[in-house]
Amino acid sequence: MIADGAIPIVPRGVRLHQDRARNRWVLLAPEKTIALDQIGYAILSEVDNRSEFGEIVSRLASKYEAPVEQIRPDVAGFINTLAARRILEVI
């Protein structure tokens, strides 16, 4: 789980990139290219290195009209998986 007050960070060396040749969004990181589905892209678009995890979850919840409690674990899982690979940071 991630505390509501924690801030997910896209660290230096990682960037969101529009992959025009393949018509999708990707996350470019050292030696890695991570293809994003719509959900992954939606989450990362909210990570602005300022917003707290709780705010990100509630913004996504209202945008996609889904209950906060339902999406919180999915968003946390996505962020934690990337953090374990040192692609995102949570501070």
Add this chain to the structure above:
Amino acid sequence: MTQVPPPMAMLAELTHRCPLSCPYCSNPLELEARSRELTTEQWLRVFREAADLGVLQLHLSGGEPATRRDLVDLVKGAREAGLYTNLITSGIGLTRARLDELDAAGLDHIQLSLQGMDAETADRIGGYRGGFERKMQVAGWIKDIGFPLTLNCVLHRQNLHQLPRAIEMAVEMGARRIEVAIVQFYGWAMLNRNALMPTREQAREAEMIVAEARERLKGTLVIDFVPADYHGDYPKRCMNGWGSVGLNITPEGTVLPCHAAQTIKHLEFWSVADRSLSEVWYDSPAFNAYRGTDWMKEPCRSCEHKLKDLGGCRCQALAISGDPAAADPVCVKSPDHGKLQEMAMQFSDGESDELTYRTPA
């Protein structure tokens, strides 16, 4: 043939020149002279074509890329083209001022190679006195500026015992990743096989050290480990599939499906000096030679693993079995599997630790 996907990654060997002379250097035995290198304008055109074609990641390599005086302009052009730009360097030739310029040019990531984990070993292996000290200084600047850093270390019989120290150093330098690869045998390394081949026990110990460190450093350091395939039962997919994910460009512009591909003498390689990158990727005979599975012979042709490993490495098949369309001899189904194992065993018993250094370009 099924449709050819666009490439994801490109390795640009900007030059073969290098102040170091590592005895396992993956550059070919016949090095290109500076006078034949592509110009700044040519490289910039190739970067733009690569991005249009679908390449996302660009690795600037060599030789030592920092020996190119136009390195900063090349990085700038690559970023403008939209490429993720990674510099693969020994650190020699980088000053603080140059690193600041690279930072301003938008360099995304640095991969710093380690020849050994102390000055004595590193300078002996790299054949360059004072190299280790210089590298440590460069690592400090990289950390100050905040470049994301990956350490990169080729392990062999003479430095494998220093693996735990390499991992410690990566943490000290603030690296996010370390890549450790057991030496692969072609080119210069093949000349030095008797002095470099690790024993099976050493290779196994390295695997255990990596497994332990991965657990302990979860979330701090990512460890990528490329084991010695001579000691395995099935080959690895080479380059993630011939002509399907990546490409290499040599200093004078020849486009290769993998850096050792020129050892396969009958292949016809095309160059970006006189063609577009897209033409080379989709139409050149060398790229089409081993795409897909149609070129396979037995035992690969009827093997259930064929889509998984694509028959392994073509260059290794040529080197050991004399036929680039044979199964990679790492595979237990290859008739030359025994021969390969025996060779590996003999090399690791090599009596001498004497090294043959690569020559200057």
